[in-house]
Each structure stands twice: as structure tokens, then as C-alpha cells.
Amino acid sequence: MSDVARATIHQLAPAIERREVSPVEATREVLDRIGALDPQLHAFITVWREQALAHAKRAEDEISMGQYRGRLHGIPLGIKDNIAVAGWPTTCGSAPMTDQATDYDAAVVERFRAAGAVIVGKCNMHEWAMGGTSCGGPFGDVHNPWDVSRIPGGSSGGSAAAVNASMISGSVGTDGWGSIRVPAAYCGVVGVKPTYGLVSRFGELPPTSSTTDHLGPIAKDVRDAALMLNLLAGYDPRDPTSLHSTPADYVRQIEAGVEGLRIGVPREFFFDQASEEVETAVSSAIDALAKLGAEVRDVPTPPVHYMPLLTSATANESAGALLPFAVRGPRSFFDQHIWDRVITGQFVRVADALKAARVRNMLRREFASLMDEVDLLAMPTTPTTAPPIAGHGDTTVLTVAFNYLGMPAVSVPCGVANDGLPVGVMMVGRHWEDAVVLRAAYTVEQATTGGYLTPPLAESI
Amino acid sequence: MALTMESLRTMVHEFLGVEFDQETLGRLLPLIERQLERMRELQAIDLGPDEPRSMHYINDLRLLHYE
Numbered sequence: 001m002s003d004v005a006r007a008t009i010h011q012l013a014p015a016i017e018r019r020e021v022s023p024v025e026a027t028r029e030v031l032d033r034i035g036a037l038d039p040q041l042h043a044f045i046t047v048w049r050e051q052a053l054a055h056a057k058r059a060e061d062e063i064s065m066g067q068y069r070g071r072l073h074g075i076p077l078g079i080k081d082n083i084a085v086a087g088w089p090t091t092c093g094s095a096p097m098t099d100q101a102t103d104y105d106a107a108v109v110e111r112f113r114a115a116g117a118v119i120v121g122k123c124n125m126h127e128w129a130m131g132g133t134s135c136g137g138p139f140g141d142v143h144n145p146w147d148v149s150r151i152p153g154g155s156s157g158g159s160a161a162a163v164n165a166s167m168i169s170g171s172v173g174t175d176g177w178g179s180i181r182v183p184a185a186y187c188g189v190v191g192v193k194p195t196y197g198l199v200s201r202f203g204e205l206p207p208t209s210s211t212t213d214h215l216g217p218i219a220k221d222v223r224d225a226a227l228m229l230n231l232l233a234g235y236d237p238r239d240p241t242s243l244h245s246t247p248a249d250y251v252r253q254i255e256a257g258v259e260g261l262r263i264g265v266p267r268e269f270f271f272d273q274a275s276e277e278v279e280t281a282v283s284s285a286i287d288a289l290a291k292l293g294a295e296v297r298d299v300p301t302p303p304v305h306y307m308p309l310l311t312s313a314t315a316n317e318s319a320g321a322l323l324p325f326a327v328r329g330p331r332s333f334f335d336q337h338i339w340d341r342v343i344t345g346q347f348v349r350v351a352d353a354l355k356a357a358r359v360r361n362m363l364r365r366e367f368a369s370l371m372d373e374v375d376l377l378a379m380p381t382t383p384t385t386a387p388p389i390a391g392h393g394d395t396t397v398l399t400v401a402f403n404y405l406g407m408p409a410v411s412v413p414c415g416v417a418n419d420g421l422p423v424g425v426m427m428v429g430r431h432w433e434d435a436v437v438l439r440a441a442y443t444v445e446q447a448t449t450g451g452y453l454t455p456p457l458a459e460s461i
Numbered sequence: 462m463a464l465t466m467e468s469l470r471t472m473v474h475e476f477l478g479v480e481f482d483q484e485t486l487g488r489l490l491p492l493i494e495r496q497l498e499r500m501r502e503l504q505a506i507d508l509g510p511d512e513p514r515s516m517h518y519i520n521d522l523r524l525l526h527y528e
Contacts, residue, residue, distance in 0.1 A: 309503040312499040313503055340492055343473075346476055347497065355506070357518040357520050358508055359503070359506055359508070360520050361519070
């Protein structure tokens with residue numbers, strides 16, 4: 001792998017600014033990597049080579065004329081394929097959507113374009129974002145770059161696989177139950193689910209869940225994720241779930257360390273379900289935080305074991321958007337599992353939805369009390385490393401609660417297990433304290449992996 | 462009361478306005494039984510005595526962030 005392909009955004013950007021690397025060269029490099037690796041990984045649904053190279057040329061011309069726009073100028077990025085890019089198909093991973101194109105950009109895409117980033121492709125995903133594997137869909141199973149017999153996780157599996165294999169420098173995913181963090185953990189990259197309302201969802205195509213979906217960056221390392229979040233964060237009146245927030249520089253704060261931060265470890269539930277090697281890697285990462293000055297202690301776990309009941313009562317919101325197609329459209333519109341979920345989700349009474357709302361509020365209060373005592377929580381992102389494509393359990397069991405709570409959560413790689421697959425640790429913080437979460441994630445990263453983990457497959461090209 | 466193929470057929474017709482074939486209903490039956498069981502478990506969660514702080518149904522984080 002060339003140095004240009006391997007580079008993180010924060011390494012590549014200064015070279016582009018100094019005109020030592022041209023955006024056209026960087027874009028051509030990743031396009032060539034996509035050509036070589038994607039037949040195995042199926043990480044992309046659409047790649048638009050000519051348009052990407054034209055945008056890269058424009059960036060190059062601007063930079064040559066002294067009009068450098070900032071750290072994403074000329075950087076090749078991908079977008080999950082349920083996020084609108086004007087004029088490009090946005091399929092949501094579903095075959096009947098193959099020719100559906102919007103005439104507008106999603107807010108996150110607008111921000112990338114304004115920063116001069118180069119969109120090279122739309123990333124493959126779990127069909128309709130309703131699953132945690134990114135396999136079984138019409139655009140091919142996405143494969144994990146660490147072991148192509150394993151799932152990349154989902155639903156933003158194509159984004160995580162592509163970033164990990166250096167087929168793009170970064171991507172934006174969507175996370176309703178864990179769909180950014182789970183693939184980030186399985187593929188050995190950094191995934192950020194920001195505080196609810198921080199990043200605009202304008203241009204995320206249905207089905208969505210209005211109170212649990214979040215958009216956020218998927219990056220090679222924490223500094224890149226912070227850099228992307230700097231650009232993506234901010235109020236957008238076009239998104240009714242967007243919230244006013246105080247502008248923050250997430251990059252500037254990441255080196256502040258963890259000394260004095262109180263980190264709670266909810267062992268019950270979150271560690272009970274972890275495999276031995278995941279528990280070992282995550283516990284080592286937490287020990288490293290303690291050695292660096294964090295006050296680490298075990299804390300009681302709020303009753304998150306109710307989450308399957310909660311999700312069963314509330315998943316009908318996103319399933320409802322697909323109901324007309326489920327009952328009247330062709331069966332090819334969904335795979336069987338999603339069709340079953342859409343239909344089953346209709347058998348929820350109002351009384352159940354209201355009880356679910358009360359349980360959710362109870363959980364919110366319990367976590368709020370817990371976060372009065374600690375600044376952060378640390379736990380595994382997933383119970384195991386990436387499972388085989390042929391068999392997998394509930395991949396989002398450890399992540400979903402924080403979607404319902406809206407708390408910021410980052411998955412960061414903390415090591416490679418004996419099976420040769422990466423392990424992710426999840427850091428969770430108080431609402432609007434995304435900077436603190438990223439700061440702790442950066443500290444974990446520097447104390448464990450040191451940064452971007454490259455799989456052998458990525459090195460081979 | 463156990464869910465039967467016939468009662469499921471009626472529910473699907475009344476709720477969704479469609480008719481599914483026997484094979485589809487047979488596949489859905491255990492899934493919907495499981496869904497209904499989960500809802501019974503949900504209703505059984507003890508949230509303690511009813512009092513105003515725990516009785517509201519507001520989940521909108523736009524409101525709750527500013528509590």
C-alpha cells in the first residue's frame with residue numbers, strides 16, 4: 001500500500017495543502033484500490049470515477065491558486081447509500097431503489113462539498129439499514145477486510161470496510177441501533193454516534209426512526225473522526241430533530257488526556273456477554289486509562305436488559321414507512337427477514353408503545369443519575385469479534401441503549417484478538433460532551449493500537 | 462388465548478387490509494406470537510408507584526435535553 005493510500009486525513013491534508021500530493025493523485029489512488037479490492041469486499045454500490053476525478057481536479061486547481069479551504073479539501077470520501085448525493089442513486093441497499101436519485105444533497109454532503117471534499121462513491125449497507133450484518137442484500141455481501149469470511153457488521157458495513165481497507169479516507173454512516181459503532185468495531189476503525197441532534201439528518205432517506213437515528217463519521221483514527229465531526233456538527237432548520245449546540249473544536253481537545261476524568265465500568269450486562277478475548281482487550285484498554293490518571297471504578301448497570309422489549313415496541317416506526325411496500329409491493333422489495341420485521345412490527349398496541357415510552361424515560365433517568373457520578377462509561381462495543389457470514393447473533397445488543405438515550409458514544413479499536421480480528425471499546429458520555437468522549441477515545445487509541453490498524457488485505461495492494 | 466392461523470388471518474385482514482397465503486401465515490404465526498409475548502413482558506415491567514414524574518410519555522430528546 002502506498003503512503004498516500006495509507007495516510008489518515010490529518011496526515012494527507014497538510015501534504016495536499018503544501019501541494020506535495022495532488023487531490024487527483026489521491027483520488028486516483030483510492031479509485032484504483034476500489035477497482036482492485038471491491039470485487040472481494042463489495043463495499044460500494046456506486047462509484048463515479050469520472051465525476052470524482054473532475055471534483056479532485058477542481059480541488060487541485062483551487063489549491064494551486066491559493067484557495068485552500070481546509071482539512072477536507074481534496075480528500076476522497078464515501079457516503080453510506082441511504083444518504084442523498086444529488087444526481088447519484090440512493091438505494092438504501094435495496095434493488096428496487098437502484099435508479100432512485102435525488103436532486104439535492106443531504107446536509108452532511110453539502111458540508112463536505114463546501115469543504116472541497118471529493119465524493120468517490122456510495123457505500124454498501126444492510127438492506128434498508130434494518131440489520132447488523134450488511135450481508136444478504138442485492139448488492140452483494142459486504143466482507144470484512146480482516147477476514148473475508150466474516151461480516152463487517154452493519155448497517156454501515158460498506159463504509160467501515162472501505163475506510164479500513166483505505167479505499168476512502170472517511171465516510172458518514174447512520175446509526176439507529178449501533179449501525180456506525182458495530183461495523184467500526186468489527187472492521188477496526190473509529191465510529192462516532194454523536195449526541196442526538198448534533199449532526200443534521202436532512203437527506204437521510206427513509207426508513208428512519210425519528211428518535212434513535214444519528215449520522216456520524218467513520219474514520220481511520222480518532223483525530224480524523226474529530227476533524228470530520230468539526231465539519232458535520234451544527235444546527236440545521238431543515239431537520240426537525242436538529243438541536244442548537246455550542247460550536248466546539250473536537251480536534252483541539254483530544255490531546256487533553258484523561259487525568260481526573262471519572263470513568264465508570266458497567267460490568268453487569270455489558271461485560272457478561274463479552275467473549276473472553278473481547279473482555280481481555282477492553283479491560284486492558286480501561287486499565288491503560290487508569291494508568292494515565294483516570295479514576296476508574298465499576299458502576300451498577302441500569303436495567304438495559306429491557307432493551308429488547310423496548311425495541312420490539314418501537315421498531316414499528318421505521319417499519320411503518322415500509323409497510324405499504326410490504327403488503328402491496330413485490331416480495332423482491334425486501335429480503336425475507338426484513339419483510340417479517342415490517343409485518344411483525346405492526347402488532348403493537350398503543351398501550352405497549354406508551355409503556356415503552358415510560359420504560360425509556362425510566363432508563364433515561366437511571367443513566368442521568370449514573371452520569372452524575374462519572375464523566376464517562378467504558379465497555380465493549382460488541383460481545384465478540386466479527387462473526388462468520390454464515391452465523392451471527394444480535395450484533396447491536398451493547399450499542400442500542402445509547403440510541404434511545406441520545407448520549408454520545410464512540411467505538412475505537414483497542415487491539416487485535418487471537419483470531420486476528422479487531423476489538424472495539426465504546427466510550428459513552430453525557431449529552432453534548434462529545435469532545436470529552438473523543439478525548440478519552442483518543443487516549444485509548446494512543447495507549448493501545450497507536451492509530452490506524454491496517455489489515456493484511458489492505459496491505460496487499 | 463393462543464393465536465391460531467384463523468385468528469391471525471383475521472388480524473392481518475383487519476389491521477393490514479390484505480390476505481396472506483397459508484405458507485406466509487404459517488411463517489408469521491410464531492413471529493407474531495413472540496411479538497405479543499414480548500409486549501406482555503413489557504407490560505409486566507414494574508415501574509413502581511404511579512407518580513407524575515414517571516407517568517409522562519415524552520421521549521422527544523429535543524425537550525428532554527433541556528430538562
